[in-house]
Amino acid sequence: MALALANVFSIPISPSSAASTTGEQLELFPQEHQGSAGLGEFIFGNENAVLQSVLQSVLDQRFADSPLVLYGDRGTGKTALSHAFLVQWRLRHTSLKSLHTNGIDFAREHARAVHTHSLPSFRKKYFSFDLLVIDDIQVLKTRTSAQQTLSLIIDTFCEQGRMLIVCTDELPLESSGLDARLASRLMGGLQVQIAAPGEAAREELVRLLSDQHGVVLDSATQKSLIYEVGPTGPKLKTVPEMRSAVLRLRAQADLEARDICRSDVERFFADDPKNSLLSLRDIAMAVSRRLNIRLSDMKSSSRRRYVVRARNIAIYLCRLHANKSYREIGLYFGRRDHSTIMHAFNKTKSDLASDNSVRLVVEEVNTKLSVKLNPRANG
Secondary structure (H helix, E strand, O other), X not given: OOOOHXXXXXXXXXXXXXXXXXXXXXXXXXXXXXOOOOOOEEEEOHHHHHHHHHHHHHHOOOOOOOOEEEEOOOOOOHHHHHHHHHHHHHHHOOOOOEEEEEHHHHHHHHHHHHHOOOHHHHHHHHHOOOEEEEEOHHXXXXXHHHHHHHHHHHHHHHHHOOEEEEEEOOOOOHHHOOOHHXXXXXXXXXXXXXXXXXXXXXXXXXXXXXXXXXXXXXXXXXXXXXXXXXXXXXXXXXXXXXXHHHHHHHHHHHHHOOOOOHHHHHHHHHOOHHXXXXXXXXXXXXXXXXXXXXXXHHOOOOOOHHHHXXXXXXXXXXXXXXXXXXXXXXXXXXXXXXXXXXXHHHHHHHHOOOOHHHHHHHHXXXXXXXXXXXXXXXO
């Protein structure tokens, strides 16, 4: 079945991809106008049509109900969406001040301000933004003082007509564990759920994943990547499952010098995931051995250049080869915030195009991981 592009929309995540696909006006574009921005974009389907409409109104400054609460299950792309939207805002409103942060960084900065008796400066900084985006607001549940300060920021933003967007895993009701004052203010704006991508969006995601990783798939094979046929009927696979499948199948196809077919996909999903997927430790250890850096150093708080480089490469490969979220990878690498992990992934992805040494390490480790994934291909 042909993909209905008219029903799929996207937001470019990087400024360069956004600039390359628009004229004078920047907005949430129909997918057919995107060119080949790859996976540097957040994909919308009809299941998120309301969300797309709301974000467009915020971008056009036609939205009066601040704060805007975006909530959804883990893995629905809240962090990617919030970064993508901020790129669009900054390209459209060049004279306005904006900031993207997350609950952990907000809480840490607030704690420092309390410790150094500089809360007035902290508040003044946040009061100065025309758009403030805070991801993972749910981590403030145990930080009462930071919640109270955020309530004050929300009041000020409402009075001055500024825009605040927060992302969270669930609706910010009092029962969610948030302070009653903060919960009431968050519920006083507009709440929009981010739905998991539907069939059309998943078809486009599979196409983009295939293009990005050089995998040629026929129509039937693409469908088998999207649906899992079980005893209760077809079931949509998750985006991480689709991504892992494409990467695993690409490695298998490279080793066996052939194209991927539907039976390969069916065998992949028939395997026990515990036996068929690489663990985070498998991948991190492969990078550790290649670069002669201790795993404990990669998981530490060290900011030494060679450690950061190794850590970023390991994070990039973990995201590619393990069926894990940014949050899960962050927990493994020293309990780092998932926004930090996303930055590390994007940094290495960018370095691959400009740094031959990084590209060589990634290629060599990829080869070793491919052998580990499919030892029979070399038997």
